[in-house]
Amino acid sequence: MKLPVMPPVAPMLAKSVPAIPAGASYEPKWDGFRSLIFRDGDDIEFGSRNEKPMTRYFPELVAAVKAELPQRCVLDGEIVIATDAGLDFEALQQRIHPAASRVTMLAEKTPASFIAFDLLALGDEDYTGRPFAQRRAALERALAGVNAPIHLTPTTVDVDVAQRWFVELEGAGLDGVIAKPLDGTYQPDKRVMFKIKHVRTADCVLAGFRWHKTSTEANPLVGSLLLGLYNAEQRLQHVGVVGAFTAARRAELVAELEPLTLGDEEDHPWGEWANAEAHRGQRLPGNVSRWNATKDLSFVPLRPERVLEVKYEHMEGTRFRHLAHFVRWRDDRTPDSCTYEQLEQPITYSLDDIVSGLGS
CATH class of the missing domain: 3.30.470.30 (DNA ligase/mRNA capping enzyme)
Structure with a gap:
């Protein structure tokens, strides 16, 4: 060449x-x-x-x-x-x-x-x-x-x-x-x-978190928060994560989220895939690391009792297409009010109307 x-x-x-x-x-x-x-x-x-x-x-x-x-x-x-x-x-x-x-x-x-x-x-x-x-x-x-x-x-x-x-x-x-x-x-x-x-906002249920890659027992740090929305069948669906926090904020979140951790006898809506081994050989909700088979996909499940507002760009199917961004806690909202119905639906448009012969 x-x-x-x-x-x-x-x-x-x-x-x-x-x-x-x-x-x-x-x-x-x-x-x-x-x-x-x-x-x-x-x-x-x-x-x-x-x-x-x-x-x-x-x-x-x-x-x-x-x-x-x-x-x-x-x-x-x-x-x-x-x-x-x-x-x-x-x-x-x-x-x-x-x-x-x-x-x-x-x-x-x-x-x-x-x-x-x-x-x-x-x-x-x-x-x-x-x-x-x-x-x-x-x-x-x-x-x-x-x-x-x-x-x-x-x-x-x-x-x-x-x-x-x-x-x-x-x-x-x-x-x-x-x-x-x-x-x-x-x-x-x-x-x-x-x-x-x-750029849009949505109120989501906090359902768990993953540890930061630099987290240690001596210096625990939250990496990302796992977000959920309730579908028409009242099933909590994983829709994405937020993870852009400073190191100081990651340390603070450990203590803030501790009261929400589940006891040994408590169930979680995503219990079947809370462990990383559950992801081997299958694509489950929240499996966001198909590019790195060695990455630990397990998470710390939390009682789905707290709501946060996030910014997102657009949806891909039932999930946020890109990483969402934390806006604020919404202690005035109840988790069961966090449904897909709140999301703005874009106008349906054909690709063929944009570029002739594309998508037809």
């Missing part, structure tokens, strides 16, 4: 802002695996945000790159799995598997798509030093007539359209809007773009 921009390259990043800024180019924020495609003829590599190659996991996209992209190019984009119900991030996570036979099977069962949104190189030309407006125009020319599963993300310079996307596209599994300065160059690993994401 011999390209003007060679792998590995860390992709350009975005910093969070509370509102959509004026005077930029706007595009949907796709929820998948960020990836840079490097193509030099039949030599193809899919890079990742941590600069490790992902090529072997997506053979169907390698074939699509050979069929659809220019012979020599470097593109920035997102690998997604699209369904009739929107983007499926959990299915995408399952694609990262060490067994070649499973990779082949999943490539057929849950094929991925690539959404292109920036151009780093084309032919012998390095585009990283050019303003985004020029990169986007060249990308549109390079991908004119491209077919699925390769797609070009839509863009607009109309802030009203961007605001409508922000509201409507969440129902298809997208998680906000990206704003790119029109005169901005491509700067790897620099937060020079802007991301506007949904």
Whole structure:
């Protein structure tokens, strides 16, 4: 491989802002695996945000790159799995598997798509030093007539359209809007773009905690708090965790939570998976560490009597898509009032209405 921009390259990043800024180019924020495609003829590599190659996991996209992209190019984009119900991030996570036979099977069962949104190189030309407006125009020319599963993300310079996307596209599994300065160059690993994401609050039941990785018997520290919501059958479902605390606060929580610990004879709604061994070979609620089979997934169960308010971005199925953030204790709320009914439901939206041929 011999390209003007060679792998590995860390992709350009975005910093969070509370509102959509004026005077930029706007595009949907796709929820998948960020990836840079490097193509030099039949030599193809899919890079990742941590600069490790992902090529072997997506053979169907390698074939699509050979069929659809220019012979020599470097593109920035997102690998997604699209369904009739929107983007499926959990299915995408399952694609990262060490067994070649499973990779082949999943490539057929849950094929991925690539959404292109920036151009780093084309032919012998390095585009990283050019303003985004020029990169986007060249990308549109390079991908004119491209077919699925390769797609070009839509863009607009109309802030009203961007605001409508922000509201409507969440129902298809997208998680906000990206704003790119029109005169901005491509700067790897620099937060020079802007991301506007949904932030909501929910009142959740505190059902347990995990010890911090640095916790010791002499210096116990709480790592994360486990959150629950009651479903329509009044079953307490695990919805996520909060864990961004200072070391001092982690130590304080040990004493605060001690009165809620269960006695030997008391039952817990999640008793069947409180022990780490229960997670071996199966996917139970709260199993958030499929990437590290050696991680201790056990937790300290607490009586589900206390309520806390958290900030979250959006839901993926019955759980928070990303780590939630602690806001405050809600001692004025009863645990049984913490149900899924309080959560805001986004407008249902078809992926095919965003990018033609995606999700259909």
